[in-house]
Amino acid sequence: MQLVIGNHNYSSWSLRAWLLLRQFGLDFETVRIALFTPGAAEQIKSYNPAGKVPVLLDNGLTIWDSLSICEYISEQHLDGKGWPADSALRAHARSSCAEMHTSFMALRHAMPMNCRRTVENVVISSEVQQDIDRILQLWSGALNLSASEQFLYGEFSIADAFYAPVVYRLTGYGVSLPEQLQAYCDRVLALPACQEWLKLAQQENEVIEEEEV
Ligand SMILES: N[C@@H](CCC(=O)N[C@@H](CS)C(=O)NCC(=O)O)C(=O)O
Structure with missing residues (x-):
């Protein structure tokens, strides 16, 4: 599983998906793209035509947008434990x-x-x-x-x-x-x-x- 993210310092949406993966101890690789540097926009679009990070690549699937990434991780890798049981x-x-x-x-x-x-x-x-x-x-x-x-x-x-x-x-x-x-x-x-x-x-x-x- 790979998570494409922006700068750790600035990319708040990247942090959300990354933190869920890391906090639950899931195995993944990070692909970091320094936002707004030459070529960054094209590189992001090669993963996500919407041109935004984070993007999750898993089992041949591309999942974009932090909320749907978190939902996917919870459903596919955490048996629903990303959300409260109640x-x-x-x-x-x-x-x-x-x-x-x-x-x-x-x-x-x-x-x-x-x-x-x-x-x-x-x-x-x-x-x-x-x-x-x-x-x-x-x-x-x-x-x-x-x-x-x-x-x-x-x-x-x-x-x-x-x-x-x-x-x-x-x-x-x-x-x-x-x-x-x-x-x-x-x-x-x-x-x-x-x-x-x-x-x-x-x-x-x-x-x-x-x-x-
Ligand atoms: N709704 C999206 C927002 C994603 C977003 O705005 N990402 C910013 C970085 S935090 C981005 O990719 N910016 C690069 C750009 O706009 O070129 C999500 O929840 O993932």
């Missing part, structure tokens, strides 16, 4: 991922994922604050619903992989969080897989100016 939690987790997939444009624009970034306070617009407030509400709702002191829905799930780039953003941009949610972020960041991703990001030297807010 159907109410699973429905909530799926809604949370769908919301991440389609929303939070202000936050994504103002605070691009930049794993190498060191904490520094930024001015937060009201639109960005609204996104942050909604994410914090969603996280608290998930943790309370599942009575979890671990991950959003108890055991690590696709939902945690989906929000991991937000964890890097909120901590990297120095956003202060309520205790319960800071503890959640700390648990995500402490995962060996997240530490490994961070190390890989720190080893990269490409700089994408538009992502350096």
